[in-house]
Structure formats: C-alpha cells, structure tokens
Amino acid sequence: MRFEGIEKVWIKLIDTDVQILPSEDGTVHVYVEPEDAFTLKRDGSTLKVLTSTGWKLKNLLKKEKERARLSMRIPDDFCIEGSMKRGSLKAKRTRFDSIAIGEATAELEECEVKSPSVGPSKVKGSMYIREEAEVTVSMGNLELKILELGGDLEVLAVMGSITLKLPEDCDAVIETVQQGGGVVVNSGRLLGSGDHRVKISSVKGVVIVDTWGELDEV
Known part of the structure; x- marks a missing residue:
C-alpha cells in the first residue's frame, strides 16, 4: 500500500515484527502480513497503524503468541511515534519523535530518536x-x-x-x-x-x- 501526503506515522503494535527503511520517492509504503492483523487509519496527514482488535483477541489465550509482520518505507525526514510490545523492531535512518518499547528487541541504525x-x-x-x-x-x-x-x-x-x-x-x-x-x-x-x-x-x-x-x- 502506498500513501501520499503523509507527514507523520503513529503506531500502536503488539506481537509484531517491524522493519522500517527509508523511502526514496517521498511517499509512505506499508506492507502487512496477515492483513487482518492490522488496522490502518488516515487522519489528515497522519497515518495510524494499529494491531487489530481481532488479532489481539486471537493471541490473547495463546501461550506461544503468533507474530504479525509489518514493513514500512518512510521518507527519512518524516516522524514516527507510538509504542510496541512483544515483538521486534529493525529501523534504518528513521526519525522517531517518541517510541516506547516493551518486551521486545530493537536494532536502530543511524536513527534520530x-x-x-x-x-x-x-x-x-x-x-x-x-x-x-x-x-x-x-x-x-x-x-x-x-x-x-x-x-x-x-x-x-x-x-x-x-x-x-x-x-x-x-x-x-x-x-x-x-x-x-x-x-x-x-x-x-x-x-x-x-x-x-x-x-x-x-x-x-x-x-x-x-x-x-x-x-x-x-
């Protein structure tokens, strides 16, 4: 999925492996798997990416949580903020206004946080x-x-x-x-x-x- 006119991305994720890379064309690209694990909402120039309620309920009683996958390409002058829990994050040349990370692993390469x-x-x-x-x-x-x-x-x-x-x-x-x-x-x-x-x-x-x-x- 490709989004134009976006200036900020807001995330709230659980049980998700996330990869964020730079976008070269000035637009935001989002790839998700499976699709029903995520809810994407556009609010003006802000794109909100959230773990869907259905995915949370599906994982609620599982001892071994199933991981969804989210890959984004974002221009390096755009801002990301939000939180993630139980998952992993790999980000390169990404600007975070704020990010809260719990029960997860993260690797940041040349980022601004x-x-x-x-x-x-x-x-x-x-x-x-x-x-x-x-x-x-x-x-x-x-x-x-x-x-x-x-x-x-x-x-x-x-x-x-x-x-x-x-x-x-x-x-x-x-x-x-x-x-x-x-x-x-x-x-x-x-x-x-x-x-x-x-x-x-x-x-x-x-x-x-x-x-x-x-x-x-x-």
Whole structure:
C-alpha cells in the first residue's frame, strides 16, 4: 500500500515484527502480513497503524503468541511515534519523535530518536541527537552509540542497564546523579567546549558512559 501526503506515522503494535527503511520517492509504503492483523487509519496527514482488535483477541489465550509482520518505507525526514510490545523492531535512518518499547528487541541504525522509552527489552544501535532528547530505561538493556551530539541529552536508568558511547569530538559536559544505582564515566567529564549538557541519572540501574572515535569501528 502506498500513501501520499503523509507527514507523520503513529503506531500502536503488539506481537509484531517491524522493519522500517527509508523511502526514496517521498511517499509512505506499508506492507502487512496477515492483513487482518492490522488496522490502518488516515487522519489528515497522519497515518495510524494499529494491531487489530481481532488479532489481539486471537493471541490473547495463546501461550506461544503468533507474530504479525509489518514493513514500512518512510521518507527519512518524516516522524514516527507510538509504542510496541512483544515483538521486534529493525529501523534504518528513521526519525522517531517518541517510541516506547516493551518486551521486545530493537536494532536502530543511524536513527534520530527524541524520546525513547525502554521497558523490559533489549535495544541497541546508533542514533543522532540533533535537539534536546531524553532516554529512559525502566527495566531492560540499552546499548546506544551517539553519532552526533547537537543538543542536550538526559539519560535515566530506573532499573536495567545503559551503555552510552559519545563521539570523542563532541562538545559536552557530563553530569551524574546517583540515587542507589551506579554510574561509570570512562570518558572525561568535559568533552570539547562543553556546549551541550549530558545528564546521567540512575535510580537502581547501571549506566556506563564511554567515547568512540574515528579509529573505532562505526
């Protein structure tokens, strides 16, 4: 299915394997399997993609949940927001305004995420910070490589663990707040001119901050 005139995609998914890739023609392409697992709604310039009620009921009493499949191609200057539970996500060069991930695995490649929230999940990948952003892990594991730091960043580990790699040539000052968890800063507290603030907070989780450079594997 091909959609023109879309500026934002909103998702609310459960028991779904999701793949998101860039679209080269400025339109949104959506491929679903099976079709009855999804409900697609257009609201002006927003496309809503939801797990259908029938699919939820079908899986409700199953011990082994059946996975639906969703593949989307979206222009890399468009925005996605929403949530997903029990599934997987693979995204490349995708902009997320906000995304909540629970009981899932996710791989992000060269993405931009303003406000990711990670529940009991495993998320890893690389992303750009081009404006103020917040990263929250309530229970799970997050491995994140920042490709470019162009705004302030707040990182909170309620429980679980976060491994954060900052570019060694970025301009940042690192602040830490510990409330019973642990924060390990392997880099210096001042990187470059310190133009941007990176605030690291831990309640009962663990956060490790390091840097990467041109000689490291990208």
